[in-house]
Amino acid sequence: MNYPKISKAIIRRLPKYRRYLGQLKRQGVEKISSNELSELIGCTASQIRQDFNTFGEFGQQGYGYSVNYLYDEINKILGLDKEYKTVIVGVGNLGQALTNYTYYYKIGFNIIGLFDVNPKIIGNKINDVVVSDYSDLEAYVEKEAIDIGIITVNRENAQAVADTLVKGGVKGIWNFAPIDLKVPKHVALNSVHLSDSLHELTYMISTMEHAGREDRD
Amino acid sequence: MNYPKISKAIIRRLPKYRRYLGQLKRQGVEKISSNELSELIGCTASQIRQDFNTFGEFGQQGYGYSVNYLYDEINKILGLDKEYKTVIVGVGNLGQALTNYTYYYKIGFNIIGLFDVNPKIIGNKINDVVVSDYSDLEAYVEKEAIDIGIITVNRENAQAVADTLVKGGVKGIWNFAPIDLKVPKHVALNSVHLSDSLHELTYMISTMEHAGREDRD
């Protein structure tokens, strides 16, 4: 597949489409039109058709889209037709939550390594995986050909962990530390900034309170 | 403050500005120009000035921006000059992680209630807060005038929890269940879709592998 350059906006919508199609699949729905899907998701049918057509012709004129086929195609686009060998660095509450989380929604992410610097945690087992010493991380990543490193350490150590993961040869980093990491451009990086998300929420709360007043103007 | 309508894009950038300004503040930097800040963040100086000017005139011509003043102003815009009474519903690993997280970064979010349906968890203490029975949630939210409800239950129960929180009178909901909740428009809602974020990452990994091939064209 020789993709044209895809905008960040479209990429951010793909997992959402996938979620709704997964839901429809579970409900046993076989076909859906861009119009029906747009009502479900709350966007325009035009956008849906544009987005899909960036990647291929997944529908059939006069009929719509086959839910199963479309779901599979989106999975392929998102790279979810593959398995990813994964390590988590930083086995605090969040690290443990993500271990269980990926274990629970278990499609394709195998957490095969957990790493921490805390001697009290090293040796513990979480979902059958033993927590290893952080100093062994780089060698492990290289030897096991780890695809994804998840960073759940604090801000101060996150960049060092990222550097180690990169040296070990990971393809992608999923970062939860509240900092913008620097990685070489051949390594994929996506960050979940929880505090940013919370602050967007308080912003919304604040403006809504203002809006209450403005309504009377 | 009578805000004009602010685009989602700007709102998403505000917490990021705040993060960098916080860092500069900690480093003891007193003033910064839009140009210096743009290099730090990796965006255009023009965008920074546009963004700030949406909310007010925070700078001084010929000088730049006072880091402390700007930081405080952004905090006010984000509503971070207030305290938020908060409950968490669903005390699994993620709920516990967020309890510790907000406890650790403790500015303004007081987790005063934890709720779950699991009798084995009810009664436990996390950071001095006892886990209560979910059936008491609505009354508690109303009595204590809770501002924010955090949802860390599974997809199946998330909407019911949201409805209960809304009935109790929360101002905002921070949702971690992988579903798009419906709430009345006077209630703020922000969701962290962890799986979506992970799928964006696998997308990036996939396209980078393609890009490797395309480079040779």
Add this chain to the structure above:
DNA sequence: TAGATTGTTAATCGATTAACAATC
């Protein structure tokens, strides 16, 4: 005052939506 940098308008760019021809 001269130099620097903001605040703000105008130009550009990209993303979304509308419209319709293609086609199942």
Add this chain to the structure above:
DNA sequence: TAGATTGTTAATCGATTAACAATC
């Protein structure tokens, strides 16, 4: 075939960037 709905082009809308006048 007629009806429906996609695929795709064209029009619109909004967001980003460039430019420069205002001003500290």
